[in-house]
Amino acid sequence: MAGTRRFIVRQGENATAVEVLADGRIRVGEQGDVFAVTAVGAGEYLVSRAGRTWRVAVAGPPEARWVGCDGASARVDVQPEGRARAPRVRALHGALSAPMPGTIIDVAVVVGQRVRAGDVLLTLEAMKMELPIRAPKDGVVSVVRCAPGELVQPGLPLIEIA
Amino acid sequence: MIKKVLVANRGEIALRVLRACDELGIDTVAVYSDADTAAPHVVAAGQAVRLGPAPPAESYLSADRIIEAARDTGADAVHPGYGFLAENAAFASACQEAGLIFVGPPPQAIAAMGSKISARRVMQRAGVPVVPGETPADQSDAALEAAARRAGFPLLVKASAGGGGKGMRIVRGAAGLAAALSGARHEARAAFGDDTLYVERLVTRPRHVEVQVLADAHGAVVHLFERDCSTQRRHQKVIEESPSPALAPALRARMGEAAVAAARAVGYRNAGTVEFLIEGEGDSARFYFLEMNTRLQVEHPVTEAVTGVDLVQAQLRVAAGEALPWAQEDLCQRGHAIECRVYAEDPSAGYLPQAGRVLCFRPPVRPGVRVDAGVVEGSDVPVHYDPMIAKVIAHAETRAGAIDRMRAALSEFRILGLPTNIAFLIAVIDSPAFRAGTVDTAYLDEDGASLAAPLSVAPAALAAAVAHEDAVPPGTALGREGAALDPWTSLAAWRG
Numbered sequence: 001m002a003g004t005r006r007f008i009v010r011q012g013e014n015a016t017a018v019e020v021l022a023d024g025r026i027r028v029g030e031q032g033d034v035f036a037v038t039a040v041g042a043g044e045y046l047v048s049r050a051g052r053t054w055r056v057a058v059a060g061p062p063e064a065r066w067v068g069c070d071g072a073s074a075r076v077d078v079q080p081e082g083r084a085r086a087p088r089v090r091a092l093h094g095a096l097s098a099p100m101p102g103t104i105i106d107v108a109v110v111v112g113q114r115v116r117a118g119d120v121l122l123t124l125e126a127m128k129m130e131l132p133i134r135a136p137k138d139g140v141v142s143v144v145r146c147a148p149g150e151l152v153q154p155g156l157p158l159i160e161i162a
Numbered sequence: 163m164i165k166k167v168l169v170a171n172r173g174e175i176a177l178r179v180l181r182a183c184d185e186l187g188i189d190t191v192a193v194y195s196d197a198d199t200a201a202p203h204v205v206a207a208g209q210a211v212r213l214g215p216a217p218p219a220e221s222y223l224s225a226d227r228i229i230e231a232a233r234d235t236g237a238d239a240v241h242p243g244y245g246f247l248a249e250n251a252a253f254a255s256a257c258q259e260a261g262l263i264f265v266g267p268p269p270q271a272i273a274a275m276g277s278k279i280s281a282r283r284v285m286q287r288a289g290v291p292v293v294p295g296e297t298p299a300d301q302s303d304a305a306l307e308a309a310a311r312r313a314g315f316p317l318l319v320k321a322s323a324g325g326g327g328k329g330m331r332i333v334r335g336a337a338g339l340a341a342a343l344s345g346a347r348h349e350a351r352a353a354f355g356d357d358t359l360y361v362e363r364l365v366t367r368p369r370h371v372e373v374q375v376l377a378d379a380h381g382a383v384v385h386l387f388e389r390d391c392s393t394q395r396r397h398q399k400v401i402e403e404s405p406s407p408a409l410a411p412a413l414r415a416r417m418g419e420a421a422v423a424a425a426r427a428v429g430y431r432n433a434g435t436v437e438f439l440i441e442g443e444g445d446s447a448r449f450y451f452l453e454m455n456t457r458l459q460v461e462h463p464v465t466e467a468v469t470g471v472d473l474v475q476a477q478l479r480v481a482a483g484e485a486l487p488w489a490q491e492d493l494c495q496r497g498h499a500i501e502c503r504v505y506a507e508d509p510s511a512g513y514l515p516q517a518g519r520v521l522c523f524r525p526p527v528r529p530g531v532r533v534d535a536g537v538v539e540g541s542d543v544p545v546h547y548d549p550m551i552a553k554v555i556a557h558a559e560t561r562a563g564a565i566d567r568m569r570a571a572l573s574e575f576r577i578l579g580l581p582t583n584i585a586f587l588i589a590v591i592d593s594p595a596f597r598a599g600t601v602d603t604a605y606l607d608e609d610g611a612s613l614a615a616p617l618s619v620a621p622a623a624l625a626a627a628v629a630h631e632d633a634v635p636p637g638t639a640l641g642r643e644g645a646a647l648d649p650w651t652s653l654a655a656w657r658g
Contacts, residue, residue: 007631009624012616018628026625035625043522043578045626056626059521059578065630066521066578069623072585073578076619076627099514101545105348127515127549130349 006081011074017081096133096159098152102126107148109159113141121159122146135161164188164239164263164482168232169207171243172222173536174553175458176203179241182474191235193228195221197544202536209235216546222246225253229260239263239481245548248457249276265481267456271428275454278322278360285451288427290420293439293450295362297322306343306359307336313363319343321350322358329353330397332364365450367602368439370394371406372455373421374465376476377430378486385418386469387495389435389461393590395513395606400583401590402461403500404468407561407599410445417449424454433477435459460503460553463532467499467557498561500568502591504552506543508581509614515549518542521579526571530557530564533575543580551582561599565591581617589613 005020019027027034038046040055047054057068062078106123109115115135122133139161146158166189169179176192180203183190192207197216204210211231213221221227223246232240240257242248248266251273257264266272275281279297286292295313298305310317310333319342321329329350331342343359351357374386390406391399409417421436437452462473471493480486506516520541525533535552537543543551554575556568572588590613595601606613 007628009627011618011624016621016624018624020628026628028621028624033621035622037625037629039629043630045629047622047625049622054620054622055574056623057522057524057576057578058626058630062631065627067619067623067627068522068576068578069619069626071573071575071588072617072619072623073576073582074617074619074623075581076624078627078631099511100517105352125352127517127545127547129515130345131514 008079008081010077010079018078096121096136096161097157098124098126098133098154099131100124100126100154102131102152104146104148104150104152104158105130107144107146109141109144111141111144115139115141115161124152133158137161163484164265164478166191166208166235166237167239167241167265167478168193168211168228168235168237168262169203169241169243170222170228171241171246171248172198172201172203172547173550174534175243175245175460175536177206177536178534179243179474180206182472182478186475186478188478189237191231191237193222193231195546197542197546200541202538202541211235216544218246218546222547225250225256228253229256229262232257232262233260237262239265239478241265241477242457244457244460249455251276263481265432265477267430267432267434271430271434272456274428275434275456276323277358278320278453281454282451284427285424288423290424290427290451291449293362293365293452295360297358297360301358303340303343306361307339310336310339310361313361316364316366318362318364319346320360320362321346321354321356322360323354323356324350329357329359365439365441367604368441369406369408369601370399370437370452370603371409371417371440371449372435372437372452372459373417374459374462374473375421375425375430375434375436376473376480376486377425377432377434378480379431379483380485382486382489383422383425383430384486384488384490384493385421386465386471386473386493388414388417389459389464391461392601392603393596393606394603397603399461399503400606401500401502401587401596402464403498403561403564404464405495405498408440408443408447410447412445413440413447413449420449420451424451428454430456432480433458433462433473460550461501463534463553463555464499464501467532467555468495468497469493470496497557497559498564499555499557500561500564500591501553501555502568502572502587503550503583504554504575504577504587505583506549506551506580507583508617509583509586510616511581513583513614516543516580516582517545517549518580520551520577522576523578524576525552526554526574528567528571528574530567531555531571532557533571551577562597565597585617586614589615 007018009016035049045056060066102124105125119135120132124131142162143160168191190207192210194204195216213227247253251269254264254269298309319331329346333342347357369392377383389404391402393401424436435455438449507513523539532555558564
C-alpha cells in the first residue's frame with residue numbers, strides 16, 4: 001500500500017484531519033486514536049481499537065458521504081488534504097433562502113419595511129407543515145424575490161435585509 | 163368475501179394493507195402519483211394505476227380518479243389507509259354509490275365524528291365525559307373570541323375537520339388569539355379544505371390514551387384495550403405503547419366501556435379509535451373524550467402485538483360482512499409493545515422535514531421486532547408527503563424488556579442519505595422520564611427539548627468514511643489489529 005495519505009473530514013462546522021497510515025490503519029484527529037478498519041460488505045465496515053469494535057455503514061460520494069453507527073448518522077465531506085474544497089457559499093450576505101423545497105404561502109413584509117430579529121417574513125409550506133422564515137437580525141427589507149403560491153427551491157435567496 | 167381491493171394510499175400503510183390482502187387471497191390494486199412511480203407499494207400490488215401529478219390534491223386526494231381506477235380494474239372494495247381520504251365521508255359515500263365496499267365505517271359515522279362539534283354532542287349524550295369547549299356556528303373572529311372566553315385560557319384552537327395536529331394552535335391568553343385564528347384557518351383550509359375552527363380548554367400536561375374499537379355489521383362492538391400516545395412533539399405522536407403505564411385497572415375498564423359506548427352511539431362499524439385525555443394520577447385520574455379517529459391508526463401495530471389480533475385482516479372481514487370472530491372476554495393484553503415512528507427530519511434543525519434519496523436502508527432483524535417501512539434502499543422521499551418513513555415495533559414480556567429491545571433495534575437500524583430522528587428516538591427512550599413511564603404530552607416540547615442533539619457520529623465512523631474513499635472490495639482488511647476483530651471477520655478477510 002502507498003505511504004501515508006491525509007484527508008480532511010468535515011462534519012457541520014467541525015473539520016477533522018484523518019490519516020491513512022502506511023500499514024492501512026486510520027488515525028482520526030492530529031495525535032488522535034488509531035483504528036483498524038475492515039470492509040465486511042457493501043458499505044459496511046468493522047472499525048476497532050483497543051478491544052472495542054464499531055459497526056459502521058457508509059454510503060454516498062465523498063462530498064456528501066453518510067456514515068451511520070449505533071443509531072447515529074451524519075453527513076460528512078471527505079477531501080484529500082490540500083485539495084480541500086472552499087466551504088459551500090451560504091446564501092448572500094443578509095439574504096434569506098428556503099431551507100427546503102416548498103410553496104410560499106405568505107409574504108408578510110414589503111420592500112422598505114423595517115423588521116426586527118425574529119419577525120416572521122415569509123411562511124413556507126413543505127411536507128404538509130407551515131414553516132415560518134424569520135428575520136435573523138434587525139434591518140430594512142431591501143429585496144423580495146418571491147410571491148405567494150410560488151414553488152421555491154432551497155438555497156435561492158428569497159428576501160434580503162439591509 | 164372481497165375479491166379485489168384498491169388501496170387508496172402510499173407508503174408503509176399501503177404496504178401493510180397489501181400484505182393483509184395477500185394473506186387472505188384477495189387481489190390488489192395500488193394507485194400512485196408521478197412522485198411514486200417506482201415506490202414499494204406500486205411494486206407490491208397485483209396492479210397499479212397512475213392517479214396524476216405529485217401534489218396530493220391531484221393524486222391521492224383525487225376521489226374521482228380513485229373510484230375510476232377501482233372501476234377500471236374491477237376492484238370491489240377500497241381501503242383508504244390513514245390520512246388522505248380515510249376520514250372523508252363524501253369519499254366513503256362515493257365509494258358506496260359506485261358499488262364499492264369502503265373498508266371503514268359508514269359515511270354517517272365518519273361525518274358524525276369528523277366534525278368535533280357533533281362528535282362532542284354525541285359523546286355527551288352517550289354519557290362520555292368531554293373537555294369544555296365549542297365550535298361557534300358564527301365563525302367570525304368576534305364569535306370565536308367570545309367562545310374562547312367561555313372555555314377559558316389556556317386553550318386550543320383546532321381545525322374542526324382535522325386531526326394529527328394540523329391546524330392546531332395553543333393560545334395562552336387573549337393577546338395571542340387573533341394570530342392563532344388566522345394561522346389555524348389557513349392550515350385547516352390547506353390540509354382539509356374546511357377552515358371551520360373549534361376552541362377548547364387546554365387540559366395542561368395530560369396524558370394521551372386512546373382505545374381501539376372494532377365493530378361488525380351484526381351489532382357486535384369490542385375494544386382492544388388502550389395505546390398510550392403521550393410521547394408527542396407539537397401534537398404529533400412520536401412513540402406509542404400498550405398497555406399504558408399510567409392506567410389503574412379500574413380506569414382501563416371504564417375507558418374501554420366508554421369507547422364501546424362511543425362507537426355504539428354513532429352506529430360504528432369496522433376499526434376505529436377513541437382518543438382520551440387523562441388528567442391526574444392513579445385511581446383519582448379523570449378521562450375526557452378528545453376525538454374519534456374513524457380509520458386504522460398509524461400505531462395499530464402495538465395493539466396487534468399485545469392482543470395477537472391482525473387488525474387489517476379484521477377490517478377486511480368486517481367490511482365483507484363477516485361477524486367479529488371474538489367476544490370481549492376472548493381478548494386480553496399480553497406483554498408490552500412500543501412503537502417508534504422514524505421520520506425523515508432533522509431534530510437539530512427544528513425537526514425540519516427532509517426529502518432525498520435513501521442511500522442505505524437496513525432495518526433491524528431480531529425476535530419481537532417488527533418494522534413497517536414505506537421505503538427501500540434507493541427510494542426517493544418526496545417533498546409532497548408525510549416524512550414518516552418507517553415504524554419500529556418492539557414486543558416483550560415486560561415494559562422494561564420492550565424498551566431494551568427497542569433500543570437495540572434502533573441502534574442497528576441503518577438509514578443513510580437523509581437525516582432521521584433515530585438518534586433522537588434513542589435519547590427519548592433512554593430518558594429517565596420515559597423509563598419511569600411518566601411522560602405526558604408536554605414532555606418532549608418542554609423538559610425533553612434538549613434531547614434533540616445535532617447529528618454527529620463517533621470518531622470510529624470517520625475512520626470508516628475515509629476507508630470508503632479507497633473503495634476497497636468487501637472482505638479486504640485495511641489494518642491489522644487482529645485481536646480486536648472477531649474470527650468471522652478474519653475469515654471474511656481471508657476469503658477476500
